[in-house]
Amino acid sequence: MEAEQIEIATFLAQYAPFDAMPEEVVAEVATSIEISYYRAGTDIFAYGDEIHDLAILRSGAVELFRRNGTLYNRISEGDIFGQMGLLMNNRVRMPAKAIEDTLIYFIPEAMFNRLFDDFEHFADFVEVEDRTRLRQAVSSHNEANDLTTSKVKKLIIRDPVMISSTDSVQHAAQVMSQETVSSILVMGDEPDPDTGFKPVLGIITDRDLRNRVLAEGLPYETPVQEIMSPQLITLDHNAYIFEAMLTILRSNLHHVPVLQHGKPIGVVALSDIARYESQNSLFLVASIFRQQSVDDLVILSQQVKDCFVRMVNEDANSHMIGSALSVIGRSFKQRLLELAEEELGEPPVPYCFLAMGSMARDEQLIVTDQDNAIILDDSYEHSEHNAYFEALSKRVSDGLNACGYTYCTGNIMATNPEWRKTLKEWEQCFADWIDNPSPRSLLDSNIFFDLDGVHGRTNWAEQLKAFIGRRARRNNRFLAAMARNALNRTPPLGFFKDFVMEQDGRHNNSINLKRRGTAPLADLIRVHSLAIDSRSQNSFERLDDIIESGILPKGRGPDLRDAMEFISMVRIRHQALDIEAGREPDNNIEPENLSDFERRNLKDAFQILSNAQKFLKFRYQPNRS
Amino acid sequence: MLHFDLRKKEDADHVDWRAMLETKRETVQHETLQAFYQQGWVSPDTSVSQVSFVALDFETTGLDSQQDAIVSIGLVPFTLNRIRCQHAQHWIVNPNRPLAESSIVIHGITHSDIVNAPDFSHVIEPLLSALAGSVVVVHYRRIEREFLDRAFKQRLGEGIIFPMVDTMELEARKHRSGKRSFMDWIARRPPESIRLADSRHRYHLPFYQSHHALTDAMATAELLQAQIAHDFSPDTPISELWR
Numbered sequence: 001m002e003a004e005q006i007e008i009a010t011f012l013a014q015y016a017p018f019d020a021m022p023e024e025v026v027a028e029v030a031t032s033i034e035i036s037y038y039r040a041g042t043d044i045f046a047y048g049d050e051i052h053d054l055a056i057l058r059s060g061a062v063e064l065f066r067r068n069g070t071l072y073n074r075i076s077e078g079d080i081f082g083q084m085g086l087l088m089n090n091r092v093r094m095p096a097k098a099i100e101d102t103l104i105y106f107i108p109e110a111m112f113n114r115l116f117d118d119f120e121h122f123a124d125f126v127e128v129e130d131r132t133r134l135r136q137a138v139s140s141h142n143e144a145n146d147l148t149t150s151k152v153k154k155l156i157i158r159d160p161v162m163i164s165s166t167d168s169v170q171h172a173a174q175v176m177s178q179e180t181v182s183s184i185l186v187m188g189d190e191p192d193p194d195t196g197f198k199p200v201l202g203i204i205t206d207r208d209l210r211n212r213v214l215a216e217g218l219p220y221e222t223p224v225q226e227i228m229s230p231q232l233i234t235l236d237h238n239a240y241i242f243e244a245m246l247t248i249l250r251s252n253l254h255h256v257p258v259l260q261h262g263k264p265i266g267v268v269a270l271s272d273i274a275r276y277e278s279q280n281s282l283f284l285v286a287s288i289f290r291q292q293s294v295d296d297l298v299i300l301s302q303q304v305k306d307c308f309v310r311m312v313n314e315d316a317n318s319h320m321i322g323s324a325l326s327v328i329g330r331s332f333k334q335r336l337l338e339l340a341e342e343e344l345g346e347p348p349v350p351y352c353f354l355a356m357g358s359m360a361r362d363e364q365l366i367v368t369d370q371d372n373a374i375i376l377d378d379s380y381e382h383s384e385h386n387a388y389f390e391a392l393s394k395r396v397s398d399g400l401n402a403c404g405y406t407y408c409t410g411n412i413m414a415t416n417p418e419w420r421k422t423l424k425e426w427e428q429c430f431a432d433w434i435d436n437p438s439p440r441s442l443l444d445s446n447i448f449f450d451l452d453g454v455h456g457r458t459n460w461a462e463q464l465k466a467f468i469g470r471r472a473r474r475n476n477r478f479l480a481a482m483a484r485n486a487l488n489r490t491p492p493l494g495f496f497k498d499f500v501m502e503q504d505g506r507h508n509n510s511i512n513l514k515r516r517g518t519a520p521l522a523d524l525i526r527v528h529s530l531a532i533d534s535r536s537q538n539s540f541e542r543l544d545d546i547i548e549s550g551i552l553p554k555g556r557g558p559d560l561r562d563a564m565e566f567i568s569m570v571r572i573r574h575q576a577l578d579i580e581a582g583r584e585p586d587n588n589i590e591p592e593n594l595s596d597f598e599r600r601n602l603k604d605a606f607q608i609l610s611n612a613q614k615f616l617k618f619r620y621q622p623n624r625s
Numbered sequence: 626m627l628h629f630d631l632r633k634k635e636d637a638d639h640v641d642w643r644a645m646l647e648t649k650r651e652t653v654q655h656e657t658l659q660a661f662y663q664q665g666w667v668s669p670d671t672s673v674s675q676v677s678f679v680a681l682d683f684e685t686t687g688l689d690s691q692q693d694a695i696v697s698i699g700l701v702p703f704t705l706n707r708i709r710c711q712h713a714q715h716w717i718v719n720p721n722r723p724l725a726e727s728s729i730v731i732h733g734i735t736h737s738d739i740v741n742a743p744d745f746s747h748v749i750e751p752l753l754s755a756l757a758g759s760v761v762v763v764h765y766r767r768i769e770r771e772f773l774d775r776a777f778k779q780r781l782g783e784g785i786i787f788p789m790v791d792t793m794e795l796e797a798r799k800h801r802s803g804k805r806s807f808m809d810w811i812a813r814r815p816p817e818s819i820r821l822a823d824s825r826h827r828y829h830l831p832f833y834q835s836h837h838a839l840t841d842a843m844a845t846a847e848l849l850q851a852q853i854a855h856d857f858s859p860d861t862p863i864s865e866l867w868r
Contacts (some may be wrong), residue, residue, distance in 0.1 A: 037845060
């Protein structure tokens with residue numbers, strides 16, 4: 001019996017990824033195919049529908065849409081679509097519509113899975129294809145918005161709609177329908193003494209009006225305060241979309257207010273986020289929270305490297321990669337803490353688990369150790385509660401180590417009782433460092449000046465940051481000591497002839513790009529940012545604030561940004577190459593492995609760092625007023 | 626398919642298929658046919674979205690069912706939503722007569738292909754079981770209906786008939802109804818072709834190399850999906866289509 005579908009097989013063989021497959025496989029694919037005709041104007045896939053086939057456009061034309069309804073792509077003969085839905089959870093992610101009379105060949109899921117497993121280039125094609133397009137879409141979006149589209153503030157399309165807590169529910173409904181919004185923020189009347197703005201007391205959504213007003217038969221005059229959700233969960237405008245996504249998913253909210261310096265600047269809804277999902281790192285982060293044991297997390301952590309390499313290959317910039325890896329690292333920490341709490345029971349007193357250093361700066365890369373600490377509630381009693389936090393810290397620290405975040409060599413970890421303090425003690429500790437600074441005392445504690453709350457009472461971390469900011473700003477002795485520390489690590493600039501190599505014996509012919517490049521850059525940027533009381537933590541964002549404050553000579557800020565980006569990317573690419581070659585990634589590069597282009601640009605970048613260090617020395621001399 | 630000038634008016638009178646099939650079920654003698662007619666038929670008022678179809682195509686040695694015979698059979702089951710290639714079937718059968726050079730050129734099946742091919746009697750069972758429970762769809766019903774009937778008469782001593790959807794007739798209803806206009810006549814505008822490839826072209830279906838029974842069956846299935854999408858609706862009762 002001759003059963004090959006000649007027409008279909010011949011067609012498939014003309015287009016990637018089938019053009020590179022053995023003839024007999026293509027013939028087999030052809031026999032598995034199902035066909036359907038769509039008249040112009042009809043929907044092929046609707047968002048969220050179940051999907052169990054890969055679609056190939058045989059003839060006609062199809063448009064794919066983002067969830068918000070904007071056109072994503074128009075595809076033509078031989079193009080495939082639907083793979084994202086198949087790869088994710090069998091739900092359509094991009095609605096598709098026939099814009100001409102269209103004939104679609106469908107490859108059933110079972111065959112798709114077989115091809116995916118058996119043919120690496122097929123797997124790459126269906127994965128990369130979508131990402132390439134996604135990247136194109138993102139980068140065209142980026143052109144107008146620079147590189148920080150991954151911030152939640154970019155999702156905000158309108159000012160928040162607000163009413164007073166004493167207004168009636170009817171008034172709320174009227175305002176909501178006038179403004180065509182599905183949620184409204186309920187504001188207090190008295191400004192918050194800290195921020196100077198009226199505080200957000202809660203939120204009301206369409207659903208609340210239905211469930212809590214109409215269903216309950218409450219009178220129209222009921223004050224909104226009585227039916228609102230007291231909304232304690234908010235996002236900072238600097239939060240990443242990943243974080244917004246997690247917050248929304250994990251707390252089962254659909255609308256989260258976004259605050260800038262305590263003032264609401266908008267509301268982000270789940271639907272706003274869906275279109276910004278970055279599938280890989282998001283996927284990983286979501287899986288982290290599904291793992292039920294440390295062992296499972298350890299297995300999952302193998303994927304961090306793959307995720308990193310993919311991002312590098314997708315030309316993500318260092319800021320995106322650093323923040324994605326930081327979110328991943330933070331998620332591991334959070335899940336480990338949740339698991340530890342499940343095992344050890346509820347914490348006896350509230351606490352806040354802190355991330356420090358690169359993770360707090362959203363600059364984590366693949367070779368990284370763990371720096372962490374704990375803020376304890378002021379009611380903490382050492383004799384009663386210490387055992388719990390010792391055990392908790394140990395579990396987290398061991399878990400992180402097993403997941404590839406090695407123990408901190410400087411012992412800056414929550415397992416060290418010295419770094420478990422109450423908020424009061426932490427403030428005292430920072431006050432000490434700031435008021436009585438010596439380069440010596442600050443040398444080891446430098447790392448604490450980048451901190452971030454990752455679990456528990458994370459607002460304590462914000463309080464502590466605010467405390468540090470107020471205290472450090474314009475404190476010249478402290479800034480001078482910090483500046484002196486920032487000059488400890490110099491760029492490898494003996495090199496008008498060539499690079500100067502590390503002399504540590506182990507990497508004799510190499511330069512440690514972290515120690516001689518990104519770290520001193522991050523250090524000097526931190527000093528400037530402390531001087532202007534910038535609350536940003538990321539080096540690039542700090543630079544934005546620094547440039548805005550005008551403390552640097554013209555042009556120096558952008559130069560620093562370029563230098564940071566370039567050195568970071570050389571370091572990142574080097575690590576990705578190591579991983580792809582099966583080597584243990586590190587921060588050391590051998591100049592002979594660099595291209596002329598990289599070498600020339602690295603020298604320029606180090607020169608910029610060196611000049612910036614000279615300026616730092618001048619700017620924060622201890623005897624300057 | 627070699628049959629474009631052969632349209633006759635056989636369709637003018639509508640057959641009462643319910644009665645016809647009932648009679649057949651009671652009167653056929655051969656047990657194979659008895660089994661086929663006893664499997665039951667979809668009721669005439671069933672909407673097309675609920676019907677299982679099977680597209681059928683024959684290649685033949687020529688156009689005269691009295692003298693020529695079937696060389697190959699292709700069939701593809703489908704619904705309004707999906708054509709299932711995975712369950713497509715194709716047989717070459719020995720026509721037991723010499724192949725005309727002209728027909729070889731058309732369907733590409735050669736002497737050597739048919740030498741070892743089985744007689745039609747060997748495919749009766751699998752063919753009927755593939756058709757059972759489905760509504761058969763063809764492009765130009767006369768060929769399949771007459772050749773099938775004749776082949777059954779020769780092997781089992783009894784013929785076979787059942788309702789078929791004819792995609793060519795559906796095109797004819799649209800393009801050949803009524804007289805050609807005076808302007809068409811003046812302009813010497815040719816009537817719309819209702820050949821498979823030309824009909825498909827009107828629905829923007831891709832060009833397929835024709836005269837392979839399987840490809841033609843698939844092409845016919847696609848054409849019916851397109852015709853229903855454009856000219857009917859998923860709720861159209863099947864009795865409006867079959868004849």
